[in-house]
Amino acid sequence: MTKIPHKLYLTEDQMPQKWFNLRSVMKEQPDPMLHPGTLQPVTEADLAPIFCEELAKQELDCTHEYIDIPEPVLDIYKMYRPSPIIRAYDLEKALGTPAKIYYKYEGNNTSGSHKLNSAVPQAYYAKMQGLSGVTTETGAGQWGTALSVACAYFDLSCDVYMVKCSYEQKPFRKAMMNVFGANVTPSPSMLTEVGRKILAENPGTTGSLGCAISEAVEAAVTGGDKRYVLGSVLNQVLLHQSIIGLECKQAMEQLGEYPDIVVGCAGGGSNLGGLIAPFVADKIKGLKNPRIVAVEPASCPSLTRGKYAYDFCDTGKVTPLARMYTLGSGFIPAPNHAGGLRYHGMSPVLSKLYHDGYMEAVSYQQTQVFEAAVFFAKHETILPAPESSHAIKGAIDEALKCKETGEAKTILFGLTGTGYFDMTAYENYLSGKMTDYVPTDADLQKGFDSLPDIPQNKGI
Numbered sequence: 256m257t258k259i260p261h262k263l264y265l266t267e268d269q270m271p272q273k274w275f276n277l278r279s280v281m282k283e284q285p286d287p288m289l290h291p292g293t294l295q296p297v298t299e300a301d302l303a304p305i306f307c308e309e310l311a312k313q314e315l316d317c318t319h320e321y322i323d324i325p326e327p328v329l330d331i332y333k334m335y336r337p338s339p340i341i342r343a344y345d346l347e348k349a350l351g352t353p354a355k356i357y358y359k360y361e362g363n364n365t366s367g368s369h370k371l372n373s374a375v376p377q378a379y380y381a382k383m384q385g386l387s388g389v390t391t392e393t394g395a396g397q398w399g400t401a402l403s404v405a406c407a408y409f410d411l412s413c414d415v416y417m418v419k420c421s422y423e424q425k426p427f428r429k430a431m432m433n434v435f436g437a438n439v440t441p442s443p444s445m446l447t448e449v450g451r452k453i454l455a456e457n458p459g460t461t462g463s464l465g466c467a468i469s470e471a472v473e474a475a476v477t478g479g480d481k482r483y484v485l486g487s488v489l490n491q492v493l494l495h496q497s498i499i500g501l502e503c504k505q506a507m508e509q510l511g512e513y514p515d516i517v518v519g520c521a522g523g524g525s526n527l528g529g530l531i532a533p534f535v536a537d538k539i540k541g542l543k544n545p546r547i548v549a550v551e552p553a554s555c556p557s558l559t560r561g562k563y564a565y566d567f568c569d570t571g572k573v574t575p576l577a578r579m580y581t582l583g584s585g586f587i588p589a590p591n592h593a594g595g596l597r598y599h600g601m602s603p604v605l606s607k608l609y610h611d612g613y614m615e616a617v618s619y620q621q622t623q624v625f626e627a628a629v630f631f632a633k634h635e636t637i638l639p640a641p642e643s644s645h646a647i648k649g650a651i652d653e654a655l656k657c658k659e660t661g662e663a664k665t666i667l668f669g670l671t672g673t674g675y676f677d678m679t680a681y682e683n684y685l686s687g688k689m690t691d692y693v694p695t696d697a698d699l700q701k702g703f704d705s706l707p708d709i710p711q712n713k714g715i
């Protein structure tokens with residue numbers, strides 16, 4: 256038997272030419288997004304003032320199984336894709352596990368994460384519509400960076416509202432976005448009405464993705480020929496990220512492998528939704544039965560402790576309502592270092608899969624996650640992002656279970672990005688200053704109290 260190589264890059268020719276729309280094979284669809292005024296399912300026309308036309312179409316498309324990736328998007332993808340799938344031989348050895356561990360590494364581009372996979376098409380569709388620019392939020396700064404890169408390429412303006420605690424923790428993220436021409440504002444800010452309101456109610460707030468989304472949406476709808484783009488949660492973003500899973504499946508086929516367990520970190524759910532898409536499709540069709548494990552921070556436990564309810568996607572309550580696992584749009588998570596996972600809700604597609612039993616979820620405290628990150632860095636030579644390190648921790652724990660049972664399972668996890676801008680966090684961890692925070696039930700109740708009081712939420 257030939258030895259499996261340390262890494263496999265598909266060739267450019269083998270790169271998928273279409274995104275895969277997981278919704279098209281789901282037995283039951285996620286509940287539709289609702290217009291907050293009428294409580295009726297949103298239409299393309301409802302979404303048109305906020306989103307680009309083509310993206311609004313993709314958002315509502317539950318039928319087309321595959322959607323062509325436009326040629327100009329493929330051309331940019333080819334600058335950094337296909338991304339490698341790597342066999343974690345050294346990690347396996349260090350853990351003493353019989354498990355085979357693979358990871359899909361998405362950090363090999365300037366933005367440092369998988370976020371570019373959706374930033375490129377979103378900027379492309381904005382350009383095709385003749386818009387002058389886009390607005391967005393960013394948590395960790397990875398999405399903002401990715402969008403800045405894509406907007407610079409397509410010559411669009413890019414206004415980024417960055418969660419205040421990340422803005423303060425990572426000043427060089429802002430500088431990097433500035434290099435690509437983006438305007439970066441710490442959120443909540445005094446630039447928008449919703450930001451001023453949030454600050455008036457809670458002057459010391461460190462911000463959240465939910466606040467930043469509210470500001471970016473307001474900036475888009477009041478900003479003339481601009482639209483809002485989002486780096487996660489939405490169906491369209493999971494669609495774009497399906498390139499991760501499609502490449503994985505193809506590469507693993509070449510290696511004669513299929514994962515028994517697929518693990519990914521979950522913030523709003525975009526990398527995980529993309530990574531698992533073709534594997535969940537097999538599971539739904541009864542062809543294979545991989546376990547799918549979502550990993551989230553214990554400080555922001557939307558899947559493991561949230562409610563499956565209709566909620567706003569933002570703190571200022573300006574977005575449509577989505578049915579998802581949520582901590583309530585009023586929940587402001589502790590300033591955990593995995594800024595990209597500090598979101599009160601979860602992708603409606605992933606929420607539905609979790610609700611229907613296709614996916615499991617676990618949560619970890621940040622010191623446990625950083626312990627795994629440092630261990631991984633020493634053995635695999637990559638400095639992981641704190642967000643990605645949740646998946647590392649999840650995969651390590653699964654591999655350790657295999658050590659106990661003696662099973663040689665195949666584990667695949669998503670290594671979504673690099674942690675070069677997270678050195679304050681690493682320093683805090685190494686100097687023993689990092690603390691953990693787990694919200695009490697009473698803390699969570701405050702967030703649940705902010706859930707919309709609508710008939711659809713009765714009995715939740």
Ligand SMILES: Cc1ncc(COP(=O)(O)O)c(C=O)c1O
Pocket residue numbers: 367368369394395396397398486487488520521522523524525526527594595596640642643671672673
């Ligand atoms: C490196 C990295 N991984 C994961 C995430 C989580 O986002 P999502 O759940 O949309 O993949 C983020 C978000 O900012 C990120 O920057």
